[in-house]
Amino acid sequence: MLAGLLLGAVTCAAAGARDCDCGYTLNYSLPETEQILFTTHLATNFSTTLHGWITQTYNVTPAAARGPFGKSAQTSNIQQNPSGLDLFVRSKTLTSDAGALIPISELVTAQTEILYGSFRVWMQAPAVNGTCAAFFFYHDDSQEIDLEILSRKQPLRNNAAADGNKGFAELVNQSPDAVASGYNAVNTTGYITRELTFNPTQGWHEYRIDWLPDRVDIFADGAWLQTFGDYVPDRPGALHLIHWSNGDAGWSGGPPAEDAVMGVGWVEAFFNSTGEGLGRCRGKEGACWIPPKGFSGLPGSEATGTMGDSGAGGGTASASGHPLATGAAACLQRGVWVLGLSLVSIACHVSGRLV
Numbered sequence: 001m002l003a004g005l006l007l008g009a010v011t012c013a014a015a016g017a018r019d020c021d022c023g024y025t026l027n028y029s030l031p032e033t034e035q036i037l038f039t040t041h042l043a044t045n046f047s048t049t050l051h052g053w054i055t056q057t058y059n060v061t062p063a064a065a066r067g068p069f070g071k072s073a074q075t076s077n078i079q080q081n082p083s084g085l086d087l088f089v090r091s092k093t094l095t096s097d098a099g100a101l102i103p104i105s106e107l108v109t110a111q112t113e114i115l116y117g118s119f120r121v122w123m124q125a126p127a128v129n130g131t132c133a134a135f136f137f138y139h140d141d142s143q144e145i146d147l148e149i150l151s152r153k154q155p156l157r158n159n160a161a162a163d164g165n166k167g168f169a170e171l172v173n174q175s176p177d178a179v180a181s182g183y184n185a186v187n188t189t190g191y192i193t194r195e196l197t198f199n200p201t202q203g204w205h206e207y208r209i210d211w212l213p214d215r216v217d218i219f220a221d222g223a224w225l226q227t228f229g230d231y232v233p234d235r236p237g238a239l240h241l242i243h244w245s246n247g248d249a250g251w252s253g254g255p256p257a258e259d260a261v262m263g264v265g266w267v268e269a270f271f272n273s274t275g276e277g278l279g280r281c282r283g284k285e286g287a288c289w290i291p292p293k294g295f296s297g298l299p300g301s302e303a304t305g306t307m308g309d310s311g312a313g314g315g316t317a318s319a320s321g322h323p324l325a326t327g328a329a330a331c332l333q334r335g336v337w338v339l340g341l342s343l344v345s346i347a348c349h350v351s352g353r354l355v
C-alpha cells in the first residue's frame with residue numbers, strides 16, 4: 001500500500017510538471033539573477049473570451065470622481081471583436097441629479113486575492129484627446145500600482161508639442177502619502193512619467209507590471225521603465241482594466257470630442273493568491289518557465305467562449321484563476337482515492353491527462 005502511494009505521488013508529480021502544476025517560474029535579473037515562483041496562471045485572450053474577468057456597471061458622481069464630471073461604467077461601452085476588446089469612453093455625457101457623467105468602461109478580475117505576480121497586457125492606447133487608459137492592481141487607495149496612458153500627452157494629430165513618434169506612460173505606486181495629499185500621487189516618490197520608445201496610440205504594445213514583496217518593476221515591450229521600492233503593496237487585491245475620463249484637465253483631460261477606444265488584446269497574469277500553496281511541490285523544481293514577454297501559451301486557466309456566454313458575470317469564481325484546484329490538489333485527491341481501488345499509478349497517470 002505504501003509503495004502504491006509513493007508510486008502514485010511520483011506519477012502525479014511527473015504529470016504535474018507537464019501541466020505546470022508545480023507553478024510558474026520567472027527569471028528575474030533586477031538587480032541580480034533570481035528565480036521567482038508563482039502558483040497560478042490566468043490567461044485571457046479577449047478576442048474569444050472574458051474568462052476570469054468581470055465587466056463593471058456603476059455610476060460615480062462628479063464629487064466622488066474628483067473631477068468636473070462623474071463616470072458611468074456600462075457593459076455596453078465594451079465591445080468584443082477579432083482583435084480583442086474595445087473599451088470606449090463616449091463623447092456624449094449622461095445627465096444625473098448629481099451632475100454630468102462620462103460613459104466609461106472597466107473590467108476587474110474575478111480573482112480578488114492576488115498577492116504578488118507578473119501581470120502583462122497587450123494594448124493599443126486611445127488616439128483621442130481626453131481619456132486615461134489604465135492597467136492596474138488595486139487593494140485600496142494606498143495599495144495600488146498603476147500604469148496609465150494619458151491620451152492628452154501622446155503624439156496625436158494636432159499636438160504640436162508632441163515629440164516625433166514617442167509617447168509617455170504615467171507610472172504610479174500609490175501610498176499613504178498620496179492619500180494624504182488628497183488622493184494625488186503627483187508629488188510623491190511613487191509617481192513618475194516615463195518616455196516610451198514608441199507611440200502607444202499606434203499599433204499594439206505589451207505593458208508589464210511585476211509586483212514582488214520588496215519591489216515593483218514596470219516594463220513596456222520588454223524594456224524596463226521603472227522600479228518602485230517604497231510602500232510596496234503587501235495586501236491582496238484584483239487587476240483592473242479601465243478606460244475613463246472625469247474631465248480633470250490635470251490628468252485625464254476630456255471629455256473626449258469623439259468616442260475614444262482603448263484596445264485590449266489579452267492579459268496574462270502569473271501570481272500567488274492568499275491561502276494558496278503548491279501542495280507537494282518542492283521549490284521551483286517541475287515549474288514551467290515564464291517567458292519574458294509575449295503570450296506564453298503555457299497551460300493554465302484559459303477557457304473559450306464568447307462575451308455573450310460569460311455575460312455581465314464574466315468568469316465564474318470556480319474558473320477564475322485557480323488552475324491548481326484542477327491541477328496538483330486534484331491530482332493528489334485522485335491519488336488517494338485511487339489508492340483505495342489499488343489502481344494507483346495507471347489511473348493517476350491517465351487522470352493527469354484528463355485535467
Ligand SMILES: *[C@@H]1O[C@H](CO)[C@@H](O)[C@H](O)[C@H]1NC(C)=O
Pocket residue numbers: 045047048266295
Ligand atoms: C487569440 O485568439 C484569436 C482567435 O482564435 C487568435 O487569432 C489569436 O492568435 C489569439 N491570440 C493569442 C495571443 O494567442
Ligand SMILES: *[C@@H]1O[C@H](CO)[C@@H](O)[C@H](O)[C@H]1NC(C)=O
Pocket residue numbers: 129130151152153154155156157158159161253
Ligand atoms: C489635448 O487637449 C489639451 C487641452 O486642450 C491640450 O492642452 C493638449 O495639448 C491636447 N493634447 C493632444 C495630444 O492633442
Ligand SMILES: *[C@@H]1O[C@H](CO)[C@@H](O)[C@H](O)[C@H]1NC(C)=O
Pocket residue numbers: 181184186187
Ligand atoms: C506639487 O508640487 C508643486 C510644486 O511644489 C505644486 O505647485 C503643486 O500644487 C503640487 N501638487 C499637488 C497635487 O500637491
Ligand SMILES: *[C@@H]1O[C@H](CO)[C@@H](O)[C@H](O)[C@H]1NC(C)=O
Pocket residue numbers: 036037038039116117212213272276277278
Ligand atoms: C508564491 O508561493 C509559492 C508557494 O507558496 C512560494 O514558494 C513563492 O515564494 C511565492 N512567491 C512570491 C513572489 O511570494
Ligand SMILES: *[C@@H]1O[C@H](CO)[C@@H](O)[C@H](O)[C@H]1NC(C)=O
Pocket residue numbers: 027289290291292
Ligand atoms: C531561465 O533560466 C534558467 C536557468 O538559467 C534556464 O534554464 C531557462 O531556460 C531560463 N528560462 C527562460 C524562459 O529564460
